[in-house]
Amino acid sequence: MLVGDGLTLINWEKRSNPTKEEINKFAEEKHLSPIVAELLLERGLTDPAEIETFLHSDAKELQDPFGLHDMDKALELIDEAVESDAKIAIYGDYDADGVTSTSIMKLTLQKLGNKPIFYIPDRFKDGYGPNLDRYKFLADQGIDLLITVDNGVSGKEQIKYMKDRGIKVIVTDHHDLPAELPEADAIVHPTIPGSEYICPYLSGAGVAFKIADALLGDEAMDLIDLAAIGTIADSVALKGENRVIVTEGLKQMKQDHHVGLSALLKKCKVKLSGLDEEEIAFKVAPRINALGRLENASSGVELLTTGDASFAKEIVDETEEINSRRQELVAEAFADAQTQIVAQKDNGVIVLKGNGWHQGILGIVASRTMDQENKPVLATQFDENSGVMKGSGRSPEGFNLFTALDKHRDLFTAFGGHAQACGFSIEEEQLDKLTELLQAEPAEQGFDPHAPVVKKYDLDLTIANLNLDLIKQIRQLAPFGMGNPKPVIKLKNVALTQVKSIGKDGSHLKTMVANQGYQIDAIGFGMFEKARSLNPEICDVYGELGINEWAGRKNLQLMLDDFQISPQAAKIESLKKIYLDYRDKRLSTEIMNHFDDIVFFNETYYQAAKRSNVKAKLIRYDEECDGNNILIYDRPHDIELFKNFIKENRTQHTALFFHTDLTARYLKPDMEKMKTLLKYLYTHQNITEDGMDLVANYLNLQKTDVDFYLKVFFELNFVKIVNGFVEKANASQQRELAESPTYLKRLQRNDVEKILIESNFDDLLSWMSDYDCHC
CATH class of the missing domain: 3.90.1640.30 (inorganic pyrophosphatase (n-terminal core))
Known part of the structure; x- marks a missing residue:
């Protein structure tokens, strides 16, 4: 996740990684749901008495x-x-x-x-x-x-x-x-x-x-x-x-x-x-x-x-x-602080000087700035009554603010606090001196303000897993707070859709998290600009599941903690620089001549292209490809051929055309229709091979389907032709459909059609990323 000025990253790690077998065994032994079992294991709660007290506090x-x-x-x-x-x-x-x-x-x-x-x-x-x-x-x-x-x-x-x-x-x-x-x-x-x-x-x-x-x-x-x-x-x-x-x-x-x-x-x-x-x-x-x-x-x-x-x-x-006044004062001061924050982007410790900020909100300004920048922060304001700067400090885990300031206690008129928070009073000229001295402290403590922030998540789920019962299971571990954080859910390879800005300043995000036909409402505070800039079509989302009740209706809602372009999306973006989608284009000889090489998977198309006026080099898929810019002209009959090709294809740019003369989509074998046809053939006599169009009409089947099924039946010895008539064969053993070369080839063509032709370009590249040598 990019935070604030974009220099700080968040690395999400699973709180712990019990195996599925460990979770199921623990759940069965303790009579718990797998979700509750996983959350307890992640928190190190395995003793029966401790679990009972934790889950049933009274x-x-x-x-x-x-x-x-x-x-x-x-x-x-x-x-x-x-x-x-x-x-x-x-x-x-x-x-x-x-x-x-x-x-x-x-x-x-x-x-x-x-x-x-x-x-x-x-x-x-x-x-x-x-x-x-x-x-x-x-x-x-x-x-x-x-x-x-x-x-x-x-x-x-x-x-x-x-x-x-x-x-x-x-x-x-x-x-x-x-x-x-x-x-x-x-x-x-x-x-x-x-x-x-x-x-x-x-x-x-x-x-x-x-x-x-x-x-x-x-x-x-x-x-x-x-x-x-x-x-x-x-x-x-x-x-x-x-x-x-x-x-x-x-x-x-x-x-x-x-x-x-x-x-x-x-x-x-x-x-x-x-x-x-x-x-x-x-x-x-x-x-x-x-x-x-x-x-x-x-x-x-x-x-x-x-x-x-x-x-x-x-x-x-x-x-x-x-409280309303407090909110306004914090918003104004935090907005006012942004210029100083940007000016101190290279500093390891940020020191803010308030411009009329209320002293009562200095701690909140320091805390918000720390969250934004992942750096120690001192927020100060001149106090006219005492004539000195009053301040509050906050620091992230890994940096001891008390140790850093205690070294310079002589600069303060008053000082106190602990590792992550402090309060102090200091002369303004001494504050400038302190600011300079503190810049060496992160290195001395081994704290890198530009290193990724590590945060924990609890559950790997899909949107389809999210429901009210899941909330009930998670709530069994409540109350949540320090020492028992509310479980964070990770949703992998999802899209943020219907992105809208909300809130008085429009900085908050309202969106839908969607994947494979499922979606859920989501809210992300201060995340609108990030959503707009990252174009999160495929991302990993981290958030806490809750319920939004409106007009008497209860809907699931995800409170976003973060979203990141997923590793899968990063692969897709890299492949978009290499592969071009030509599947819906009309190819002319002129366009084809812009390519160095044109690759063919089918001999028929290869020979036809050789008789044309195409000047580009024409090669078969299993020949060496030495061009920087190539066009894959036709589609293979077997998806494995294409997998093997992209494993070796290191060209700079590759256009995917996938031409075929077939006007209809590949047939998807229908078991029920096959059974209906076979039963009809077994129970009727005098059916000639030439008369299968009448059978197709009677059974309300496509003639192309009947021809395909009949060829499969012949190959599996379910039927035979005797004197021009279709008869039941005396098969001595049970046969599997996959034993039919015709059936197997059709399945392979279906894979080709589904993956290479029917999918949108992002889905195609996502599939290719598992095999492509560029990844």
């Missing part, structure tokens, strides 16, 4: 919350605070995981009878994670207990301040651990060394839900829908308990339990009956995230915790407006 698989580090201490502190009516503050985060974590903790404490306050940091004023000024503000409110959610494990200094003020602190987090943990009263975290939880992949909302589970028991299931949103939004691995949280959370959402969430789902036009993890990932989570990107995300917590329907509607309307 609430019974939720783990004991007290397996988490310091859970007992946290509960003791919370119980004491609730019983003494202490003032509790929740300190969250401004993304969807942080908002849902905060909402879960708030609702849990309310169910226990406490009325906590909460604080969501402002992206622009407070930055990410614990902020000392905000901690001071909360301490001044007279709080007794601070509970962090989705952050806090890196807040050693801030938490020490709270402890010095006599305030107890519970940290609940899931992010990477620092070298030194804060001195909190309890740290509930899934990866504390020595106390690693059975599911180390929990999101911040997952950790908050486990606390709710420990405090509320079965009643905590009322909150698992919020935990599912945070789990999906934060792109944690959908393994183990995370699968249970998402599966049960989606069920809970369909119960219409939370007023605010129900209003949000309705605004997103999500049908509860079809609600799945993709609806959350692409509709719900981005709207919650938009709040923290452009405004303060506190309204997200208010939305998810309110019981007032009218208030919820107000917040949802506001959220929709903010």
